[in-house]
Amino acid sequence: MKVKDILIMGLPGIVMGFIMSFIISYFVIGIPENEIANAINNGISGLVSTFLGVLMTFVVNKQKIAKCFAEVNEKSK
Numbered sequence: 001m002k003v004k005d006i007l008i009m010g011l012p013g014i015v016m017g018f019i020m021s022f023i024i025s026y027f028v029i030g031i032p033e034n035e036i037a038n039a040i041n042n043g044i045s046g047l048v049s050t051f052l053g054v055l056m057t058f059v060v061n062k063q064k065i066a067k068c069f070a071e072v073n074e075k076s077k
Contacts, residue, residue: 009057009060009061009064009065010053010057012056012057012060013052013053013054013055013056013057013060014053016049016052016053016056017049017050017052017053017056018049020045020048020049020052020053021045021046021048021049024044024045024048024049025041025042025045029041029044029045
């Protein structure tokens with residue numbers, strides 16, 4: 001699998017991660033009062049959006065990923 005293929009496969013997850021980070025930062029967490037609260041809020045929204053982005057990438061590309069692992073296992077035998 002080439003880097004270009006991996007980036008294309010990750011695109012839905014990237015978009016979902018961006019949307020979830022925006023929603024969490026703007027609507028759920030809100031505007032922070034100081035720098036420490038801002039850093040914590042960014043960490044929380046980044047954690048959630050990264051998790052959802054990776055999850056969406058696996059869900060959307062489940063068959064491609066399974067095929068890639070099968071090829072790797074076939075070559076290692």
